[in-house]
Every structure is written in structure tokens, then in C-alpha cells.
Amino acid sequence: MIEHDTIAAIATAVGEGGIAIIRVSGPQAIQAVDRIFQTKQSLCDAASHTIHYGHIVNPDTNEREEEVLVSLMRGPRSFTAEDVVEINAHGGVIAVARVMDILLQQEDVRIAEPGEFTKRAFLNGRIDLMQAEAVIDLIRSKSDRAFAVARKQAEGVLSNKIKALRQNVIELLAHIEVNIDYPEHDVEEMTSQYIREQCEKTIVEIDHLLKTASEGKILREGILTAIVGRPNVGKSSLMNTLTQENRAIVTDIPGTTRDVIEQYVTLNGIPLRLLDTAGIRETSDVVERIGVERSRDAITEADLILFVLNNNEPLQEEDRELLKSLQGRSVIVIVNKMDLPTKLELDEVIPFLNGGSIVKMSMLQQEGLDQLEAAISDMFFEGKLEANDLTYVSNVRHISLLKRAKQSMHDAIEATYAGIPIDVIQIDARLAWEALGEILGDEAGDSLIDQIFSQFCLGK
């Protein structure tokens, strides 16, 4: 909502094509990108409407992260009439997320709000009056959607963790405030030691959230999902169904596990990184065995396992072996080939499931996909999938806010060592509290005052 600062966002829709564009707009756009962009000539000196080849570097490590093309448009001859820089990243969703991450670590860049580029374009006179209503609709619909998502998340595990973090910080704040506003009251004097302890505690918890976010897995890289089963039960078909039927293919990720094909898809908005062991094992026994081994490897790595069985065959020894190895994991059993006569005894399978669901499908007739989507959604949103809360942390915006909160806590600790008075340290603590609040969409408002009066007994 603050205008005339510098904003950035991924301008291309996620999931459509391998090239993604990050658009940066505002007075610091050129300087901010220049700082993380390694190329022949400084962007600051470059002419308007030029394209530059180079690399995004991580300013902390000075390492090259991504190969990019950067276009430069100086205001007012740009979409928003401000200085605009567009970064074209070719590496797909992960690459873009990484570039965004580095960009948002720049203090003078913040993530754009829904519809904000268009809003600026309008406010700066780049869009004519006729379009004003369209702009309002755009902002409204995007915000409402963001709100709906936020509300869903507010019930989630992450939001509880953020709330707990915020509670730490607000107790610290209230304690500082009460020392300032009620200097003669017999409440415990705020010490540097206490401030440090509280800040350190908060940092540890933020780190924990950030660590799980960067380790893995979700959204940035998707829920690692393995399709496993004996040969010829329909794994390839399932893979194809999921990837082809779904318009939301994001990108091919060059195999990190060499022979295993990875595909990136989103189902109902849930990102899946599919590890497919299909297609490499049907030529000879040896390869088949390798296939099974690969399946086993995939099982140990995966967050979610789609275990495919053939409805037309009784349960085999190999199936049982695989099922045993699935103990304690998040599993959905897919019974394929429902179009053929049933020879499979499902009762034999159920004991192995520990609560996982069974979905009956026919790849051939393209039946059961909806049920599969529903089953995955259920697991995901009900928290049955481990690490599901981390999804939200993988959101670039959340990561940048968590990092900001962490930085503020660090600043507060440093300030205590530098002998800075508590009312000044409070500024840092408050910034942390506000950053965490932004994740939840909470308003700072009066709740600090409420906290002061509920935590301490004050008054004449």
C-alpha cells in the first residue's frame, strides 16, 4: 500500500511455460537488480530499453545462481511509468523462486501486492480512465483470492507456529513498554539479558521454520511424490495421466536421480514433484529388478507414495514386500484397471495401510482421477502429510518476511551489546512483530496495548 517504493513480483503465471519473468518497478528497481546482477556493464549506466545477458549472483556468497536476461526500461516509458527491470529466468519455477528470494533480501525491494503493478500504471496515468473499474476488479478479485487462501492457512499448522512466535515477541514488547510507560511500577526491570534470551529463542524458532522451508521440499520443489508398484500395473499411465491431463505442468526438472524422471505438476493447487520409476524396466529381468530397487529408493525419499496395484491380479509376494516397506509412510493405494474383472483381495491390503486411503481407478478409461485429487487434498489439508505446514513457508513472501523478522531480532540483540537503550531496541522488536504479523495478515493495531494490560497489573 505504500507507494513509490520498489516492488517485485513474478509476472508470468506459475505453471505456464518454462520461462518466468520477474518484474521490478520503482525508484530503486535498477539499483536493486544491479546489485545482484553480474554482467559486463552496470545497469545503472545502461540505456533505456536494452536487454542484458548475465547472471544473478548471491551477494552473500558471490556465487552465480542463475543465468538470466534482464531488460531495462526507464520511466516514464514503461508499463508503470516508473523505472522497470524485468528478469527473464529460464530455469523454471525453482530458478525463479531463488532469484526472487535473492531480490527480496535487498532492503529496498518488497513483494508487490495483488494488482499493484496495474494500480501503479493507472495512478501514474499509463492506463486510461475507462480501465479504472477493471483495475479495481483485478485488485479485488486477487485480494479476495489471497484472502481465501490466507484464511485457509490461518487454520493451518504454520499459522499456529507464527502466532506462537508472535506471542513471544509481543510479550517481550509488552515488557519493554511497561518498563517505559510505568517506570515506578513494581514490575520486573527489563534487562539486556532477558531481551537477548527472548530474541534468541525467537530466532531459533524462525530458523527452524526457515530450515525446513529451504530443505525442502514443498512448493519450491513440490511434495516429493513417488509412484511405485510392480511393472505393468499402470505407473507410466498414471504418470502420463497426471502430467498430460493436467494443464498445470510447470517444468521438467533435469533428473537429480539420473534415471528417474521427475515431473512437476500441481493438483488442486498442491504442487507435486513426481518421481516416476516407470518406463525403464520392461525390457529384461535385470532391469525389472533395478526398477524395483529404484522404487525402494524412491520410497525412502518421498513425502507421499502413490502405490499402484492391478485390480486384475491377486496380490503378489512383491506387492507384499513393497507394502511392508511402506509402513509408517504417507501412502495412497491406487487400484488400477478397474475396467477389468476384480481378482485383487483388498482385505489383504488394508492392514498395511495405517490410515491411508484407497482410490480405484482405470487409467485406460481415465476414471478415478478426481478421487485421487481429492485423496491427496485431504491428506494435505488435514495434516496427514508430514511437513505439510511447510508448504506455506515455502511461499517466497513468507520466507522474506521470516527473514526480515529474524534480522530484526538479530539487530535487537546487537543493540543490547552496543548499550542501546530499551526504547530504541523496542523499534527492532516491533519490526519483527510486524513482519510476522504480515504473514498472518493481522493488523498490528491495539493488541500490544491489550497485551500490556493483560500481562501486567497497572494503574493508580
Added chain:
Amino acid sequence: MGYTAKQYDVIVVGAGHAGCEAALAAARMGCDTLLLTINLDMVAFMPCNPSIGGPAKGHVVREIDALGGEMGRNIDKTFIQMRMLNTGKGPAVHALRAQADKFMYQHEMKKTIESTPNLTLRQGMVDELIMEDGRCVGVVSQTGARYHAKAVVVTTGTYLRGKIIMGELMYESGPNNQQPSIKLAACLKENGLELIRFKTGTPPRVNGETIDFSKTEIQPGDENPKFFSYETKESNVEQIPCWLTYTSESTHKIINDNLHRAPMFSGAIEGTGPRYCPSIEDKIVRFADKPKHQIFLEPEGRNTLEYYVQGFSTSMPEDVQLDMIRSVPGLENAQMMRNGYAIEYDAVVPTQLWPTLETKKIEGLFTAGQINGTSGYEEAAGQGIIAGINAARKVQGKEPVIIGRADGYIGVMIDDLVTKGTNDPYRLLTSRAEYRLLLRHDNADLRLTPLGYEIGLITEERYQAFLRKKELVELEIQRLQETKIKPSDVKALLDEAGSAELTQGGSVILLLRRPEVTYEMLEKHFPSPYELTEEMKEQVEIQIKYAGYIEKQLQQVERLNKMERKRIPEDIDYQDIKGLANEARQKLELIRPLSIGQASRIGGVTPADISVLLIYLEHYNRVTAAKGS
């Protein structure tokens, strides 16, 4: 009955802390002003604590003084103890607090008012407003006098339908058994103002002769007292100490045994009390784990033995109050001179006000002080001066004065009140300010004196002195900046300060940035060519020491101001704006914010609503411009 009395420019109803500032400001700005009060002996009366200042509140007193108001000068003339609080913390929250001789305080203020040109002080109770075409053009007194005026400022404090409650006893009354104002409330309601019921309370007073001070701790004043007013240079009064004691287990037992008789819990009190100033029974119920609570014994004046029992506010019945008092160490034999009591009163829902403190419904009618839902003498006075200034400027056809959130606690308070309203009596706290580091006790003059001068409340002489101070501070900072040093030059100085050696040379300012190095140390090695007062040195030190943080806050303020400068036209029709969420639309219609900045602080108005509003305004402006050309 009734007769037409004199016509004035501005009438102020009520001569408490808000009314006095309002009337003085209007009169000093050249308006023929009438100040009406129910009882002439109650001018600037302190019905509760005999004390002024403290964090945020003391800041407000400084701001009132910087604007040319009276409260600071008046307390400087009448204090019996002065203490600077929070000295162990940063300069932004240093806070001066005075114990007043409450009788002298009243007399001094009354004398000042009586001797101010253009100002008439008159005893009289106002029963009605005179209305003309929806505008307020005067007031009618109980005795039938019809006073006409171009603007009216109502400051009824806790008098408006006041009701005193003490145990089972309940009666209509203003504070300290004064006559309440009953009819005016009905008149305000009839004219469309929404009223709410608030409550506050005061503790018993005891005779100092009967206090055993040996069981208490002494709380003396500062040896070298500072003052509230920038004009006060010295004072040689003898200070009187306060005393600290605590509630005992027995106090808590007496209270718990008698809760059924406490109006707080029996349902006799309907008004909402202040959270920050709970009664002792409230504290003991809500914080049951706390074994004892502080009690300060504060003298009410130099020529009385009456002591105020701070921390002991109560509305228990008299017999219980007596037992409670005598359970406190030091007060075993205390003679209670006045009971504590709770008082309920009517207040105006403050979101019905413009930031100028004029009501939106009734043009020409301003309200200030406790009637606007606040609590505290300083809060009242801060609103009083603004209401007085704006009433006068309205009469004179000038632009209103609004103090921004980054310019003063007064601005924070008024913006909070008119934008968010309040659910309980509002007290200023430093934590309500976003830019605390800018709103310091020391720099109130730098923030507000140019404004005070511009509106005519600061004399030429004082303004010139202010400019001189500002200039010298700037020159001294510049001098320090330009004084270059090598590490070897300052080794002795840094050793003395217990500070690490410099690794490379630079400006002297680098030294002062270190928390352990003071201006005083620096001064010895690098004496200033200018004649600087202590006040100026303090300013130099603070501005240099906290420059980094101050700069950060200034940047935030710059962003805030961009939003504040986007004005919303008064005739905007929120029904006409497609895309606003319903809640936001209702709130915006109610508050009618003057700027996008103010709109963004309304609860329930989301960033998306603000974007929609911005786009609508741009649309509106372009259409208006097109029509114009």
C-alpha cells in the same frame, strides 16, 4: 425566563484542564472569549491525582508549552516535587513528572485566566446549545442567559450526567460532590450526538498527621529539578517527598470478603472503566497471584496535611474502605478524610469528531477532554488547546490546525480518537506512538514552536530565542562533524570513558555515537566556540547519538506523509465506489477520513480497500480536472 446576554467569538463550557487551555488559546489568538464554569472555585481542579506528567503525559505538557499553552508554566509555578523518570532509558522516553500543590495550581491558573485580555471567566451552568440551521451559535445558561458565539467548545469532564457510586450508595454528582450537568446531555443527544457511558474512580485521602511514615519508603524529588516549560529557567522551591508502602495480605482478604458489596462486581456500575487505572478491588481479582500492590502516599499541597493514596482507587462502601486503609502498613491509625468513589459520566463517541475536534454533526461545536472519551489532565489539556485553536481559526476564517502523528503525542491521541474511537477511557502511552524516537521530551519545541508562533500563541521574543537555540545546535553539530581526529588524539578520552580505541581516524562525531561517550567528555577535549546552554548540549548529544535510528524513523514518516498528503474530498460518496468491501464502506462513511493515511488506520479497512479508494480518487480527480478545463 431568559435574556440575551453578550455575543462572543468563542464560548468554552467548563473550566477544567481542557477548558482552560481552550479558552486561553482562543483569547490569545484575538477572539473575544467566554469561559463558563459551574463553580468558579473549581477552575483547573485536580479531582484525582495531585500530579502532572509522566511518560507520554509529560510529553504532552511539553507540547502544550511548545505551542504556547499554559499547563507547563502553571505546574512549574506550583510544583512541590519534580522527578525525571526513565533516566536509565533512551532520551525519547525521559519523562518529567511533578507533584502539584493542587490548590496553588488552581489559584495560579485562575489568576492567569482572569488577567488574560479578551477572556471573560463567568460562573454558570450551561443547559442548552443555541442552534441555527444545524449550526451551534451559542449556549443558554441555567439562569436563562443566552450567550451567542461563532464557535462553542464543550469540555464537561466527568460532570455530564455524573453519578458517584460507593458501595450501595449512589447519587447524581460531578467530581468531588460538585453539581453535575444533567440537561446538556439531553440537548447533545437531541442534536444527534451519540453518547457513551464511561467510568473512572479515585482513592481515599488520609490525614498525614495520622500516617506512620516510618513504615514507608521515602520518594524524594530530583536534586536538580527540570521544568515543563521552555520558559521556566529556575525555581527555588523546597520539595516535599512522597512515600511508598504496599497492600498487605489482610488488605486482600478484606477486599475478597467484601466483593459482593463492590459496585464493580455487583453490576451497579454500567460505565466502562479505564484498563490502565483499575480500582484496587479490580487489581486484586484480576491479578490474584500478586501478593502485594504498591501504594504511593502523595501530599496534596503545601498548606494541607491531606494525602492522596495512589494505587488505592476504590468504590467499596465507606466502612470497607476504612478497614482497607487500616490494613496498609503505615496507615494502621490513619484518619480517612475523604472516601474513594467511582464516577460514571457521559462521553461523546469520539469518531463523531473531525481531527480538528469539531463535531461532524453540529458545525461550530467542538468538544475536548474527558467528554471525548479520554482520561487524564494532560490528555484533556492537549485536546483543549487544539479545540481552542481551531475554534478561533474557524471564527477567523483560517485553515484548521491538525498535528500529525509524527509531530506530537497530541496528534497521536486525536488521530486515535477520531479514527479508531475507544472502548474505554483513553490514556496516552508512549507505545501508542509509531515514531517515539522523534516525539521526544527534549525536542517538543523543535516540533511545535514554529507552529505555535505561526498561529500567534508564541511571542516574538520566545520565538527568536527558539531560533537562536536551533541555530546554535546546528552550528555545534556541524563543528563536531568537521573536527577530524586521529586515533592517537583521543586515546586518553576513550580510556577515560572505558571505550575501545579507534582503529582509524575520522570525525569527532564517531566518538559521540558510542553509548559510553558523552558530550560532556568530548567538550573537555574539544571545547565549543559557541555559548551553549545545557539544553542545547543535550540536543546536540541526542541528535548525534541516535542519528541512525532517527533517520530510519524519518524515512518511515516520509512514507506516512505521502499518504497523509493524499486528501479525500469532503463530498466523496462512498456508495458510489464500486469494489469497496461492505465493512470498509460503512467504516469510511462513519469516520469520513480526511486523507488516505487516516483511512488506512481505520480498523476493517484493508490494503485492497485503500487501493480501490486510491484508484477512485485518481478517477475523480481526472474527471474533475476534465470538467474544469
